[in-house]
Amino acid sequence: MIPKKLAEGVYEVGAIDWNVRDFHGYSTDLGSTYNAYLIVDEKIALIDTVKKEFTGQLLEKVSQIVDPAKIDVVISNHTEMDHSGGLPAVMEVIGKDKPIYCSKMGLKNLRRHFPAGLNLQEVADGQELSLGKRTLQFLETRMIHWPDSMFSYLKEEQILFSSDGFGQHYAGPERFDDEVGEAIMWHAKKYFANILWPFAPLIQKLLDKVMGMNLPIKMICPDHGIIWRQDPSKIINAYVEWCKQQPEDSALVIYDTMWHSTEAMAEQIVAGLWEVGVKAQPMHARSVHRSDIITAAFDAKALIVGSPTLNNGIFPTLADVLTYLKGLKPKNKLGAAFGSYGWSGEAPKMVHQMLADMSLEMVEEPLRVEFVPERETLESCRDFGRRVGQAIKKD
Numbered sequence: 326m327i328p329k330k331l332a333e334g335v336y337e338v339g340a341i342d343w344n345v346r347d348f349h350g351y352s353t354d355l356g357s358t359y360n361a362y363l364i365v366d367e368k369i370a371l372i373d374t375v376k377k378e379f380t381g382q383l384l385e386k387v388s389q390i391v392d393p394a395k396i397d398v399v400i401s402n403h404t405e406m407d408h409s410g411g412l413p414a415v416m417e418v419i420g421k422d423k424p425i426y427c428s429k430m431g432l433k434n435l436r437r438h439f440p441a442g443l444n445l446q447e448v449a450d451g452q453e454l455s456l457g458k459r460t461l462q463f464l465e466t467r468m469i470h471w472p473d474s475m476f477s478y479l480k481e482e483q484i485l486f487s488s489d490g491f492g493q494h495y496a497g498p499e500r501f502d503d504e505v506g507e508a509i510m511w512h513a514k515k516y517f518a519n520i521l522w523p524f525a526p527l528i529q530k531l532l533d534k535v536m537g538m539n540l541p542i543k544m545i546c547p548d549h550g551i552i553w554r555q556d557p558s559k560i561i562n563a564y565v566e567w568c569k570q571q572p573e574d575s576a577l578v579i580y581d582t583m584w585h586s587t588e589a590m591a592e593q594i595v596a597g598l599w600e601v602g603v604k605a606q607p608m609h610a611r612s613v614h615r616s617d618i619i620t621a622a623f624d625a626k627a628l629i630v631g632s633p634t635l636n637n638g639i640f641p642t643l644a645d646v647l648t649y650l651k652g653l654k655p656k657n658k659l660g661a662a663f664g665s666y667g668w669s670g671e672a673p674k675m676v677h678q679m680l681a682d683m684s685l686e687m688v689e690e691p692l693r694v695e696f697v698p699e700r701e702t703l704e705s706c707r708d709f710g711r712r713v714g715q716a717i718k719k720d
């Protein structure tokens with residue numbers, strides 16, 4: 326693999342993971358990248374490392390530019406192991422005494438990951454580090470998305486190294502936004518919805534702060550996926566919009582089914598939504614990965630969730646999606662629950678409660694159908710869809 330030159334003396338030296346498909350429970354459809362960056366100045370700086378097993382790739386790429394032993398300083402923008410896993414092996418090569426600059430929380434967390442022998446140096450928010458002709462400035466971005474996260478800004482080149490912010494799980498021959506085009510925005514949104522959604526209010530504050538600083542930004546270099554060089558403001562503006570959490574007038578009907586009764590209900594609910602002019606689609610929780618369900622859920626105004634009753638409870642795939650959704654702290658959404666049952670019929674009520682506990686505004690009582698829905702009950706499902714549709718339009 327060949328390092329990518331980003332500016333004079335600035336290179337991307339990370340690794341492409343073509344084969345990862347499950348990234349801590351997130352489906353990475355095309356794989357991902359662990360980006361790391363090398364700045365060659367009077368001092369040579371490495372920004373972040375890679376997942377442990379890709380350290381060889383990183384060092385090989387660096388060695389095409391300089392002898393890795395000549396790296397003077399390492400910056401750790403984020404402790405998570407896809408960016409710090411390679412740190413011990415890298416330090417073995419470049420010299421264990423070399424300083425690793427990180428945030429206050431980074432120092433604490435790196436010690437929890439790698440107890441011995443690293444020369445960790447804490448940097449404060451706004452602190453600068455001169456590399457000779459150029460200067461790095463550190464911006465604390467606590468809880469975006471870990472307590473230790475920070476950005477590093479290369480002032481003279483106007484390059485923002487943004488850690489996991491603005492990233493996407495994307496692997497391809499392309500390394501820049503202009504090489505992929507519009508399609509990259511879906512990957513960026515999926516990343517935001519699955520990783521950053523709970524921190525939307527904090528991200529909004531950070532964006533305000535960064536915009537308030539009037540930092541000229543020519544390029545944004547995240548730790549995953551492509552680099553934003555054509556129009557960095559495009560992804561910044563997208564983040565501003567996503568942080569508002571103002572979903573479109575649409576509905577997502579998420580369901581699972583054993584004998585197709587809840588499925589028949591889902592289809593009629595969708596038909597009812599369409600009848601009143603609301604965009605809607607059914608999503609079978611066992612066929613669509615939870616991270617893709619979440620991406621669709623992020624955009625939808627109403628989440629309508631259907632589960633058959635199984636052993637007095639809800640179907641496991643829906644428990645999975647709802648547990649995951651709860652942690653993402655959705656805002657400004659309407660909710661409704663439905664499902665088929667045989668004798669006790671707890672599931673729709675449980676789903677209703679779970680959605681209500683996430684502060685979704687529940688616009689209907691749970692809709693239940695005993696065993697197989699007939700023509701009449703299917704009509705009541707369509708009605709249910711129409712009513713939720715009206716609530717979406719009214720909201």
Ligand SMILES: Cc1cc2nc3c(=O)[nH]c(=O)nc-3n(C[C@H](O)[C@H](O)[C@H](O)COP(=O)(O)O)c2cc1C
Pocket residue numbers: 581582583584585586587588632633634635636637638665666667668669670671695696697
């Ligand atoms: C293994 C199993 C366990 C079930 N447990 C319950 C139950 O505890 N309470 C209930 O009301 N129905 C129960 N049912 C019945 C289903 O909820 C019922 O068949 C329903 O119509 C299935 O909807 P579906 O076709 O969408 O899967 C159970 C069904 C199966 C196969």
